[in-house]
Amino acid sequence: MLSEKLDPFRARYIPQDGTQQSLVKNIQDASEELYELFLDAEKYDARSAHIARTKLEEAFMWAVKGITSVRPKA
Numbered sequence: 001m002l003s004e005k006l007d008p009f010r011a012r013y014i015p016q017d018g019t020q021q022s023l024v025k026n027i028q029d030a031s032e033e034l035y036e037l038f039l040d041a042e043k044y045d046a047r048s049a050h051i052a053r054t055k056l057e058e059a060f061m062w063a064v065k066g067i068t069s070v071r072p073k074a
Contacts, residue, residue, distance in 0.1 A: 014068065014069070014070075014071050015071075015072070016067075016068060016072065017072035019072075020067050020068065020070075020072060023067055024064055024067055024068065027060060027063050027064065027067075028060070028064075031056060031059075031060045034056055035053060035056060038052045038053045038056065039053070
């Protein structure tokens with residue numbers, strides 16, 4: 001059985017405050033801009049550009065998980 005503190009599958013929704021939502025939105029906007037640049041880089045080396053996009057998606061996922069895993073302080 002999983003510990004009460006550990007919730008790796010996010011079985012329960014954790015509401016986010018405005019600061020967290022804003023930070024996620026800013027990271028999302030920056031990631032979209034980089035993703036578009038990586039698409040343009042495909043004409044030089046498609047494999048490297050694809051790896052860059054994959055790593056960007058992973059970085060975005062981990063950043064959002066880190067922000068949204070913490071309950072806002074009251």
